[in-house]
Amino acid sequence: MKIAIRYFTKSKKGNTKKIADFVSEKLGVEALDLTNALTEKAETLFLINAMYAADVDKEVKEFLKANKENIGELVNVNSSASGSSTYKAVKKVADANGIAMSEKEFHTPASWIFINKGRPNEEDFKRLEEFLKQFKEAE
Numbered sequence: 001m002k003i004a005i006r007y008f009t010k011s012k013k014g015n016t017k018k019i020a021d022f023v024s025e026k027l028g029v030e031a032l033d034l035t036n037a038l039t040e041k042a043e044t045l046f047l048i049n050a051m052y053a054a055d056v057d058k059e060v061k062e063f064l065k066a067n068k069e070n071i072g073e074l075v076n077v078n079s080s081a082s083g084s085s086t087y088k089a090v091k092k093v094a095d096a097n098g099i100a101m102s103e104k105e106f107h108t109p110a111s112w113i114f115i116n117k118g119r120p121n122e123e124d125f126k127r128l129e130e131f132l133k134q135f136k137e138a139e
């Protein structure tokens with residue numbers, strides 16, 4: 001398997017699911033939640049996540065630990081209200097588990113309560129589409 005997509009969100013139809021569906025459509029690979037273990041090695045794993053309480057959640061930590069043998073390289077795709085990326089928090093978990101993490105990442109500011117209404121918006125998805133092109137071209 002060249003590419004796998006997994007996402008973690010606390011919201012059923014929120015920003016992360018929208019982003020995961022977009023990535024899935026652009027790469028032609030199904031996006032599954034973290035209850036779906038990697039059954040074979042993925043050269044590139046897109047981990048689509050969001051910042052909750054300034055950290056990554058235990059589900060993400062547990063998934064990475066349990067699936068580390070099947071992750072070639074991890075690509076972080078994430079959103080937050082503050083505009084800060086989850087990269088550092090995810091990298092810490094990746095490092096602890098010996099998982100290679102790509103320096104390439106996608107982050108977008110996203111809506112939360114009254115902040116960043118309407119985001120990710122059309123422009124954000126355009127940026128995401130551009131970001132994904134490099135992985136299609138590398139196939």
Ligand SMILES: Cc1cc2nc3c(=O)[nH]c(=O)nc-3n(C[C@H](O)[C@H](O)[C@H](O)COP(=O)(O)O)c2cc1C
Nearest residue numbers: 009014015016050051052053054080081082110112
């Ligand atoms: C419970 C909760 C806690 C959050 N904590 C933070 C935070 O600490 N920092 C931040 O920048 N955004 C925070 N956010 C905003 C989310 O990162 C942002 O809304 C993200 O797009 C949520 O994705 P979702 O719609 O898939 O849940 C929080 C959102 C929720 C629901």
